[in-house]
Amino acid sequence: MGCGTSIATEPQSKAAGTDEAARNPSPALTMKAAILIQGWYRRYMARLEMRRRYTWNIFQSIEYAGEQDQLQLSGFFSFMLDNFTHLNSSGPDLISQLLVDPWLGRDTCHQLIPVAESYSGPRISFPLSVSHTDALLTAFKEHQILHASYALQLLWETKKLLKQMPNIVHMSTSYAKEITICGDLHGHLDDLLLIFYKNGLPSADTPYVFNGDFVDRGKQSMEVVLLLFAYLLLYPNHMHLNRGNHEDHIMNLRYGFTKEVMQKYKTHGRELLQLFQDVFSLLPVATVIDSKVLVVHGGISDQTDLDFLNSIERHKVKSALRLPRHSVQQLDVSRPYKQTTSSLRSADSHCHRWLRPIVDVLWSDPKPQEGCSPNTFRGGGCYYGPDVTRRLLLHHGYQLLIRSHECKQEGYEICHGGHVITIFSASNYYEEGSNRGAYVKLGPDLVPRFYQYQVSRTTRKLTLTQRVRVAEGSALRALQEKLFSHRSELLTGFLQHDHNNTGSL
Amino acid sequence: MRSADHRRINDAFQVFDHDLNNTVDVREMGAIVRSLGCFPTEAELLDIIDEVEEPTGFICFERFLPTMSKILMEHKFSPIPEDMLLMAFEVLDQQKKGYLESDELTNYMRHGDEPFSQQEIEEMMSSAVGPDSNAVHYKDFVNKMVLDGQT
Numbered sequence: 183m184g185c186g187t188s189i190a191t192e193p194q195s196k197a198a199g200t201d202e203a204a205r206n207p208s209p210a211l212t213m214k215a216a217i218l219i220q221g222w223y224r225r226y227m228a229r230l231e232m233r234r235r236y237t238w239n240i241f242q243s244i245e246y247a248g249e250q251d252q253l254q255l256s257g258f259f260s261f262m263l264d265n266f267t268h269l270n271s272s273g274p275d276l277i278s279q280l281l282v283d284p285w286l287g288r289d290t291c292h293q294l295i296p297v298a299e300s301y302s303g304p305r306i307s308f309p310l311s312v313s314h315t316d317a318l319l320t321a322f323k324e325h326q327i328l329h330a331s332y333a334l335q336l337l338w339e340t341k342k343l344l345k346q347m348p349n350i351v352h353m354s355t356s357y358a359k360e361i362t363i364c365g366d367l368h369g370h371l372d373d374l375l376l377i378f379y380k381n382g383l384p385s386a387d388t389p390y391v392f393n394g395d396f397v398d399r400g401k402q403s404m405e406v407v408l409l410l411f412a413y414l415l416l417y418p419n420h421m422h423l424n425r426g427n428h429e430d431h432i433m434n435l436r437y438g439f440t441k442e443v444m445q446k447y448k449t450h451g452r453e454l455l456q457l458f459q460d461v462f463s464l465l466p467v468a469t470v471i472d473s474k475v476l477v478v479h480g481g482i483s484d485q486t487d488l489d490f491l492n493s494i495e496r497h498k499v500k501s502a503l504r505l506p507r508h509s510v511q512q513l514d515v516s517r518p519y520k521q522t523t524s525s526l527r528s529a530d531s532h533c534h535r536w537l538r539p540i541v542d543v544l545w546s547d548p549k550p551q552e553g554c555s556p557n558t559f560r561g562g563g564c565y566y567g568p569d570v571t572r573r574l575l576l577h578h579g580y581q582l583l584i585r586s587h588e589c590k591q592e593g594y595e596i597c598h599g600g601h602v603i604t605i606f607s608a609s610n611y612y613e614e615g616s617n618r619g620a621y622v623k624l625g626p627d628l629v630p631r632f633y634q635y636q637v638s639r640t641t642r643k644l645t646l647t648q649r650v651r652v653a654e655g656s657a658l659r660a661l662q663e664k665l666f667s668h669r670s671e672l673l674t675g676f677l678q679h680d681h682n683n684t685g686s687l
Numbered sequence: 688m689r690s691a692d693h694r695r696i697n698d699a700f701q702v703f704d705h706d707l708n709n710t711v712d713v714r715e716m717g718a719i720v721r722s723l724g725c726f727p728t729e730a731e732l733l734d735i736i737d738e739v740e741e742p743t744g745f746i747c748f749e750r751f752l753p754t755m756s757k758i759l760m761e762h763k764f765s766p767i768p769e770d771m772l773l774m775a776f777e778v779l780d781q782q783k784k785g786y787l788e789s790d791e792l793t794n795y796m797r798h799g800d801e802p803f804s805q806q807e808i809e810e811m812m813s814s815a816v817g818p819d820s821n822a823v824h825y826k827d828f829v830n831k832m833v834l835d836g837q838t
Contacts, residue, residue, distance in 0.1 A: 207778050215775035216795040220803060221726055222767045223811060226832055228721030235702050235718065549706055550745065565706070646810055 227646070234650050238591070240657040241612040244664060246559050295331040295450065306332050308339055310415045315383075318412055322371060322405040330450035333408060337457040340411040343418055344464035350492045351422050351469045353389065355626045358420070361471055363391045364621045365586030365594075365605035366426065369400020369438070372637040373608055373619050374409065380635065381621065384413040384421045391469050393586045393605065394426020394479035394544070398437035400608065404446055411461070425465035425496075426479040427544040427562075427587065431455070432503040463497045467543055474628055475582045481602070482574050482583070483542040483564040484554035491543065494536045502541045502562060547588055548602050568598040575601060582630070584622065593620025593634050609636045613656045615649035696755045699723050700748055709748040713740055723755065725764035729801045769833050776825035786822040789815070 207215075297305070303326045304317040318328065328336075355361055362381055367374055382388040392410055397403035413421045427433065434440045434455075443458070444451040468491065469477040476488075545563025549555075552567040571583055584603045588595075589611045595604045609619035620634045665672065680687055699722050701707075703715040711719065716736050720727060727735065735758070739750045758764065779795055780787055789812055796803040796811065803811070814831075815823045 207781065212778055212781075212795070213799060215778035217799045217801075218767060218775040219772065219779075220796060220799060220801065221728060222772055223807075224729075225721045225726035225766065227807070227810070228718050228726075231718045232699070232702065232722035239702065550710075550712070551706065551708065647814055 230646055230650050233654065234646075237650070237653045237657045238612070238616075240661060241616070241653075242589075244660050246561075295334065297329050297331050301329055303327060303329055304332075305329075306336070306412075308335065308415075310339075310412060312416065315409075315412050315416055318409060319375075319378075319383075322402075322409065323375065327404075327446055328408060330447050330454065333404075333447070333454060334450065334457060336408060336411055336415070337454065337461055339415055341457065341461050341464060343415060344461060344466075345497075347464075347466050348492060349467050349494060349496050350488065351466045352473070353391070353422060353469055353471050355472055355624060355628070358387055358389050360623045360625045361389050361391060362621055362623050363393060363477060363584055363605060364607040365393050366395035366589070366608050366611075367392070367400070367406050368395055368428070368608045368611065369397055369403030369406055369442070370608040370611075370619075370637070371400070371402035371405045371409075373635075374406050376619075376635055376637055377607065377621055380633065381623075384417055386417065386420050389417075389420035389422075391422045391424065391471075391477050393469075393477055393584070394424045394465075395428045395586065396423070396426070397439040398428040398434060399611075400438075401442065403439045403442050407458075422469050423465055424469055424477060424479055425462065425467050425544060427502060429462035429465055430501045430503065431459040431462065432501040434458075459500060460497070463500045467491065467496060467540060470580075471624060472626070472628060474580055475584060475624060476575075476578075476580050477584045478543045479585060480542070480544050480563055480587045481546040481548055481585045482566055482570060483546055484566065484570050484573075486539060486542055486574060488574075488578060491539050494539065496536075496540065499536055499540045502537065502544060545587075548585070548597055548604075550597065568601070571598045571601050581628065584630075589617055590620075591617045593618040594622060594632050603630060613653045616653050692756055692759050693752070695723060696752055696759075697748070700751065704748075710741075710745040713744050713746055716746060720755070720758075720764075723759065724766055725758055726766060727764040731764065769829060773826065773829050776829065780825070785826070786824045789821045789823055792823050 304314075304321040306314040306317065306328075321328065353361060362377075364377060378384075384390050390413075396407045396410055400406070410421075410423055414423060428437060428439075431440075439458075440455060443454055447454055467478065468488070471477065542563055545557065545560060547557060547560070547563070547565055548571065549565035549567055552569045554567065554570050555565050557563045557565050575581060575583065582601060582603065583598075584605060586605055586607075588604055588606065589608070590604055590606050593606055593609065596602070597604070603622060605620060605622050606617070607619045607621055609617060611617050615636075618634045618636045620632055623631045623633065625631075676687065677683075699719050700709075700711060703711040703719060705711075713736055717729075717732055720732065720735060735754065736746075739746050739754050741747055741750075776787070777783070779792070792815070793808055793812065796808055812823075815825075815828045817824065
């Protein structure tokens, strides 16, 4: 018999015994009763945890299935562009309109947009000052929108600054006591504001690294990314932004940023998006702290060579989802296809060589097993084992890899024997209450200190039971939507096996 | 019987097998074993882990299956019936008020060989204590939790 039942037999016999014994139970008996309640309660919580994990699995599968689709879809687009653009000689088609070469001279167009007298939002001028970033903070808290003219100028200034940055940025803790590293924000402005509130605004005394995925999914990507860029311009030596896999205009088409910009900026949305495309591709891909800590969005692969990574012309990798071979000549559909291909060949081979190293650091996830394998779940990047991490850290004399890219329930997670930290800063990512956000601080001792938080819209604290319920409901809804959108394929699939048309299998 | 157990164990295990390679992290063991309807104490759980853990800190399904099958077949760590749970609360309710002050229950839960952590206390109290009192009406609480456990 289990211990639970044997403990419980005593209260049972006592309860059935004299009233006195029941009224004044011995300390030993109350202790046993308490232990029984503890054991039962822990089992109850474990079951809840199980349900929570099931829910998490559903969310994650749906999320990554989306990314997989994206890669397949973009493969299809690339194929179409490669093979069919020359057929369409009647004028630019939809795809090429979306993918116009970003290096065309449009750098001056922002000057043409006048700001009306009646505009009541924040006004900024360059070079930026603290009063400007304060004005932006206040305005975004009040759900105001920055005028397109200022937004374009801000992006243009950011682009100018980023052009001078290397692919791998070096930082040192000696200039400040501690460096704060934040993970994915995904348009969660509330999380960014909470980090600033708890940890202080960016400054020479409070340097930050934001490790990619500022945009998409959340509703306030524009505000998040404009604030980050504004602080970058204000403190270019104390604010660093790494590129994430969502700083990618093709990902933005699907995951919400493109739509958000077009809704907020009806007239100048396209100009903004084109400029974003440049700025995103100019973001550095890695930060190294004190020559000891590597900070990248996804991680590494067994092919990752940081020296080579540093030598890449990163702005030529516009998107991980489409080979960057379609330069303006090729998209200029009036020109015959054959003529342009030979001139592009040498550029092509470079871009091919550059794409993979960048995709690896932006898309990969760590795995507990040794070795390196393709990331089939996401459809891009790889899974890297503790041996891959060890080898790279040893080679460069580093001691720690900090990455983001994966939502974690506690906002952070440590793996590979303490050599890899995942940091994720968007709380409630899947659903209200689904996860905490976190940031990590490193001082000169390079011992990571974690800070967790959770933005709460409801003042009432939900119990775990309620949180699991809410998340389950929303996971099931997401599944239903998936099933519904694929119902015809499902029906066809079922019918194939239902030879007698019975309606059941 | 055996094959049904086998399937249940496999299903529970797979939830936590994130890399789909028939291994899980050792930290997931509590949730797996308990979700199969067993409730070992923390100490007993460590014994199970000792029996099946690989040197790498992982649990392989091949080693976990026979151990877990045996636990299920022998009905070890079997669940506590509802009435017995209620009796345990009644033992703690020495004045037979029908409820426990939240401080009272907290105090009990802080003792024993495996006392509750602060987090466990807070979580339990947030669902046990009524919205506008400081009392745990344990009969309602037990009913609510048993119902929750079934869905």
